Amino acid sequence: MTSAANRREFLRDLGIGTAALPFVLNLPSLGFANQTRRKQRLVIMFSPNGVVPNTFWPDTQGTQFELKKSLQPLAPFKDQTLILHGVCDRVRGDGDAHMRGIGCLLTGTELYPGNIQGGSHTPAGWASGISIDQEIKNFLQKDPATRTRFGSLELGVMVPDRADTWTRMSYAGPNKPLAPIDDPYQLFTRLYGKVKDREVLTSVLDDIKDDLKKLSGVVSAEDRRLLDEHSSFVREMEQELKQAQKQAGHALPVPELKPGVKKEND
Secondary structure, three states: OOHHHHHHHHHHHOOOOHHHHHHOOOHHHHHHOOOOOOOOOOOOOOOOOOOOOHHHHHOOOOOOOOHHHHHHHHHHHHHOOOOOOOOOOOOOOOOOOOHHHHHHOOOOOOEEEEEEEOOOHHHHHHEEOOOOHHHHHHHHHHOOOOOOOOOOOOOOOOOOOOOOHOOOOEEOOOOOOOOOOOOHHHHHHHHHHOOOOOHHHHHEEEEEEEHHHOOOOOOOEEEEEHHHHHHHHHHHHHHHHHHHHHOOOOOOOOOOOOOOOOOOOO
């Protein structure tokens, strides 16, 4: 399978649909992954209210450290992980520390003067420069060899439904904040096109599950393990969709919060 035509014929003969291709093409035993250079990805994550120190920071310095609970998901990449402590963002200017923390983190520039009042005496506006993630995106998108369908994706979890300095981390340029997507269905629509209803989405997942079964007999044992993990992920998504459909239109009780826990997410 040394040509694109042979690859297409192989997948066509197996009856593999397009939805499963991104995963299938990276299975080592099929030999597709080695024929083209894999596009690299930059992932930047931001925790707005800090971390729990004793579950995050290693107890020792050097290369023989142990990952604490918060960083355990990075265990497979421990030998490539560099943990920096004490790095300080010294950008000053208008706005409070939280506004500058998220607004200046990736831009390295001060906030514009504005009318968004925080916990300081000086209200502020948006950041005055492009963020590093968008700078990298612009550079990579210029070259066909590194260009991707989506130059960047801005995602969030429980992002407050308002547009202000506290809810924007990426900037396309000065005074150009990028709104994050925090709805999984909106993200699915962005990635795979408009879905009329959730039954269509369930159908897509069914097709992917069937396609993965077709491959189990033609790949290595290691790839079968990867297929099993991916199939489990698809099944979990199906269960979540079914549960969401059952709950659609039904009012759910508001969970009780422990004393001292606020309802808002800043």
